[in-house]
Amino acid sequence: MKKKNYTDSVHFNGRLWCVIALLVFITIPIVISLMHGWPEISTILSGLLTVIIFPITGVIEVVTYSPLLGPGATYLSFITGNIANLKLPCALNAVENAGVNSNSEEGDVIKTIAIASSSIVTTIIIAVCVLAFAFNPAFSKMMTSEELKPAFEQVSLTVFGALAASYFVKHWKISIFPIAACSLILAFVPGLDFGVLIFAGVILSILGAHTMYKLKLV
Amino acid sequence: MFTDFKSSGTMFALALMVVAFIIVQSFFFLKKAYTRGKELGITTEKLKNTITSSALFSVAPALGIAVTVLALATTLGYVLPWIRLTVIGSISYETVAAEAALKAADVTSIDNELVFSAVAWVMTLGSLLPIILVPLLAKKIQKTVSGAVSKNNKWVDVISAAAFIGIIAAFLSSGITGVGSSKEEIVADGSGVLSVTAIVTSIIFMLTFSLINKKYKKNWIDALALPVSMVLAILVVVAICLFAPEIAQIEWRY
Numbered sequence: 001m002k003k004k005n006y007t008d009s010v011h012f013n014g015r016l017w018c019v020i021a022l023l024v025f026i027t028i029p030i031v032i033s034l035m036h037g038w039p040e041i042s043t044i045l046s047g048l049l050t051v052i053i054f055p056i057t058g059v060i061e062v063v064t065y066s067p068l069l070g071p072g073a074t075y076l077s078f079i080t081g082n083i084a085n086l087k088l089p090c091a092l093n094a095v096e097n098a099g100v101n102s103n104s105e106e107g108d109v110i111k112t113i114a115i116a117s118s119s120i121v122t123t124i125i126i127a128v129c130v131l132a133f134a135f136n137p138a139f140s141k142m143m144t145s146e147e148l149k150p151a152f153e154q155v156s157l158t159v160f161g162a163l164a165a166s167y168f169v170k171h172w173k174i175s176i177f178p179i180a181a182c183s184l185i186l187a188f189v190p191g192l193d194f195g196v197l198i199f200a201g202v203i204l205s206i207l208g209a210h211t212m213y214k215l216k217l218v
Numbered sequence: 219m220f221t222d223f224k225s226s227g228t229m230f231a232l233a234l235m236v237v238a239f240i241i242v243q244s245f246f247f248l249k250k251a252y253t254r255g256k257e258l259g260i261t262t263e264k265l266k267n268t269i270t271s272s273a274l275f276s277v278a279p280a281l282g283i284a285v286t287v288l289a290l291a292t293t294l295g296y297v298l299p300w301i302r303l304t305v306i307g308s309i310s311y312e313t314v315a316a317e318a319a320l321k322a323a324d325v326t327s328i329d330n331e332l333v334f335s336a337v338a339w340v341m342t343l344g345s346l347l348p349i350i351l352v353p354l355l356a357k358k359i360q361k362t363v364s365g366a367v368s369k370n371n372k373w374v375d376v377i378s379a380a381a382f383i384g385i386i387a388a389f390l391s392s393g394i395t396g397v398g399s400s401k402e403e404i405v406a407d408g409s410g411v412l413s414v415t416a417i418v419t420s421i422i423f424m425l426t427f428s429l430i431n432k433k434y435k436k437n438w439i440d441a442l443a444l445p446v447s448m449v450l451a452i453l454v455v456v457a458i459c460l461f462a463p464e465i466a467q468i469e470w471r472y
Contacts, residue, residue: 006254013250015353017243021305022349024239028232028301029338035228036331039339043322047340050318054311055347062351067363068381071356072247078352080240081306084385086279092382093275094268097440098260103364103374109255113265114272116248121273122280123240123304127233129284130300133291134225143285150466151455154416155282158451159275160389161420162444166428167386171379178384182391190396190471198388205384209376218376 014075057195072112178205224295396471410469
């Protein structure tokens with residue numbers, strides 16, 4: 001009974017926070033327009049038409065990530081963004097370390113704590129850095145220097161390299177196929193949108209694992 | 219600084235409002251989950267380790283996100299990219315959305331305030347769909363999944379591991395065979411020596427930590443393993459850039 005209470009109340013609060021988030025986010029262009037004038041609707045629509053692929057990947061993201069994240073973590077992650085490269089890896093790493101089942105209520109609790117902590121730290125670091133960039137040009141010069149800039153480009157790869165080490169050791173049988181498949185896809189379709197590649201990776205990986213499960217190989 | 223309309227006092231106030239909103243919301247969920255965790259009998263040590271480990275884990279990626287603000291700042295000023303990358307945003311979306319809005323307004327740079335408003339609208343509206351869909355769909359999707367869990371636990375464990383491995387595979391293959399959408403003149407954004415070094419060294423460091431922990435069996439080693447492996451791998455990349463810049467520039471897919 002208690003489990004139902006916690007999960008339901010998380011969904012209720014999560015929905016409420018999403019509505020507040022929508023209001024907060026929409027306030028930004030409204031205030032900017034009040035200060036600087038309202039743009040032509042046709043300009044906005046034509047701009048939106050060009051980025052139509054992103055709302056579509058948005059739908060794919062909701063379907064792909066929300067079962068992995070669990071209730072509390074889903075609402076927080078979709079509001080704060082950077083899910084694939086930061087929030088999801090952070091949550092799953094926390095679940096591994098805590099030694100709880102990802103699909104249990106304990107897993108939900110750990111993932112929510114991980115993503116909340118990650119959001120707080122990320123928001124503060126970005127704020128401090130941007131203020132430092134704006135008021136101290138030397139700092140932005142250092143962060144974009146030839147030695148540091150290429151390293152920042154690799155941050156996501158170090159996240160996934162390290163995670164691969166713990167995941168692949170445990171699940172090596174189901175890991176070979178998706179890596180080979182994604183590498184092949186990229187070799188032949190180099191300009192593929194990264195969101196689409198992630199989706200393809202997830203689907204192929206699930207199909208591969210399901211087949212191996214049915215064949216009793218895992 | 220405040221004389222430029224893109225970085226006015228009001229813009230900074232808007233950004234701080236968004237920052238405050240995210241932090242209050244995160245603390246709300248943190249407190250709720252922490253209390254529930256205690257009720258479920260998860261030890262304080264585990265809960266605190268989760269907070270520390272996740273906070274450390276986020277430092278390097280957060281710095282990476284902060285640097286991307288700089289890429290957008292030349293056109294948009296500091297504040298709008300800051301707001302956008304604090305919520306929902308991702309660098310790939312924000313860059314494309316800003317370019318799309320500029321193109322729609324038939325200009326190449328933001329020299330008038332109306333274009334800036336248009337860019338703000340496109341960047342915001344184009345990213346809102348997931349926040350509308352999550353309240354509508356998340357509960358349903360998760361209920362379906364937990365229904366499947368109660369039926370066949372082992373299958374669900376395999377499939378959820380597989381789903382995440384699919385994401386890992388997409389990222390790793392982008393470092394090995396590359397994403398071809400990048401511009402040639404930017405060093406290290408495609409796949410090459412640096413991307414493969416990042417992957418291989420982070421794997422080696424992580425495996426080393428897990429071997430060490432097999433011997434000492436300390437929870438804090440587990441909690442620190444991933445953030446420390448990431449930082450060490452990044453330091454190796456920086457060292458290659460510093461001491462062997464000609465090797466660092468080798469890329470097979472720009």
